[in-house]
Amino acid sequence: MSVTLIRGKPIAERIRTEVAEQVKEVGHIGLVTVLVGDDPASDVYIRLKHKAAVEAGIDATDLRLPAETNEAELLAKLAELDANADVDAILVQLPLPKHIDEAKVIRALEPAKDVDGFHPFNAGQLYLGRQTLVPATPLGVMAMLTEHEIQLDGARAVVIGRSDIVGKPMAHLLMQANATVTICHSHTRDLARHTLDADVLIAAVGVPAMVSPDMVKAGSVVVDVGINRTEAGIVGDVDPGAAELAAFMTPVPGGVGPMTIACLLQNAVRCARYRRGDIDYPA
Numbered sequence: 001m002s003v004t005l006i007r008g009k010p011i012a013e014r015i016r017t018e019v020a021e022q023v024k025e026v027g028h029i030g031l032v033t034v035l036v037g038d039d040p041a042s043d044v045y046i047r048l049k050h051k052a053a054v055e056a057g058i059d060a061t062d063l064r065l066p067a068e069t070n071e072a073e074l075l076a077k078l079a080e081l082d083a084n085a086d087v088d089a090i091l092v093q094l095p096l097p098k099h100i101d102e103a104k105v106i107r108a109l110e111p112a113k114d115v116d117g118f119h120p121f122n123a124g125q126l127y128l129g130r131q132t133l134v135p136a137t138p139l140g141v142m143a144m145l146t147e148h149e150i151q152l153d154g155a156r157a158v159v160i161g162r163s164d165i166v167g168k169p170m171a172h173l174l175m176q177a178n179a180t181v182t183i184c185h186s187h188t189r190d191l192a193r194h195t196l197d198a199d200v201l202i203a204a205v206g207v208p209a210m211v212s213p214d215m216v217k218a219g220s221v222v223v224d225v226g227i228n229r230t231e232a233g234i235v236g237d238v239d240p241g242a243a244e245l246a247a248f249m250t251p252v253p254g255g256v257g258p259m260t261i262a263c264l265l266q267n268a269v270r271c272a273r274y275r276r277g278d279i280d281y282p283a
């Protein structure tokens with residue numbers, strides 16, 4: 001059986017076209033991205049997000065603050081953006097410099113402007129099964145699974161990784177799609193015992209090729225969220241040899257990566273619509 005590659009690019013392009021239409025409907029959508037310091041990886045991510053937003057017709061501002069910015073200064077800046085009616089969506093690029101408390105900064109955002117879906121209100125809504133603003137990467141994975149009509153109801157799904165950005169929200173979305181979900185992490189014993197049972201396996205670890213082919217169930221769906229910079233270029237968390245066993249697999253690069261940006265833009269539209277009262281928070 002040959003594997004079907006779940007490519008992110010064509011799905012992401014379609015979503016971005018849809019977003020551009022929605023931006024026209026809404027009229028004006030203001031997005032401010034905030035980068036503190038000059039971390040090179042963050043700089044690349046911000047540039048990509050900014051470019052995609054501008055292409056979709058979003059009024060995007062790329063706000064750069066020096067690495068020495070202290071917590072009070074950043075909080076004051078966010079309070080200003082929270083109060084600015086022209087700003088619908090705010091993205092604070094993580095990680096922040098060590099001297100700034102990330103949790104405090106995320107809590108300071110107005111939940112309706114929290115385009116990343118990291119604020120405790122939005123995380124809590126997801127926990128309660130009321131998806132309001134959900135982190136873009138797991139949203140992107142769900143869109144890829146939907147596109148390929150992957151059966152999640154009753155499926156055994158295993159998520160490797162329990163970060164607030166990917167693993168945890170991913171597990172909630174899969175559970176809400178009626179999968180039976182196992183979350184594995186750095187303390188999980190005998191990881192392969194879990195992964196071999198997975199109809200749907202999501203790897204979000206950050207360790208190159210840590211999922212070897214012998215950890216993958218034949219005929220399963222394998223989603224590789226990992227983006228690891230190596231001497232051989234960008235590689236995922238899944239050994240490409242797993243494609244010999246999987247029925248569906250996402251490539252790296254060109255898999256989940258483009259979906260994250262597209263879903264972030266979708267979230268910006270959602271922020272604007274919540275704020276304008278076009279849509280209500282799920283009850």
Ligand code: NAD
Pocket residue numbers: 137160161162163164165166167184185186187188191204205206207210225226227228256257258260
């Ligand atoms: P993280 O470092 O916050 O979390 C990694 C998780 O992996 C942790 O929960 C940890 O418990 C688990 N883990 C570590 N070693 C393990 C092991 N040996 N066995 C089992 N679990 C283990 O990382 P993150 O932010 O969730 O990102 C994970 C990966 O996804 C990274 O490669 C990151 O670059 C990538 N990522 C990609 C996108 C995208 O758009 N494609 C977006 C976000 C993150």
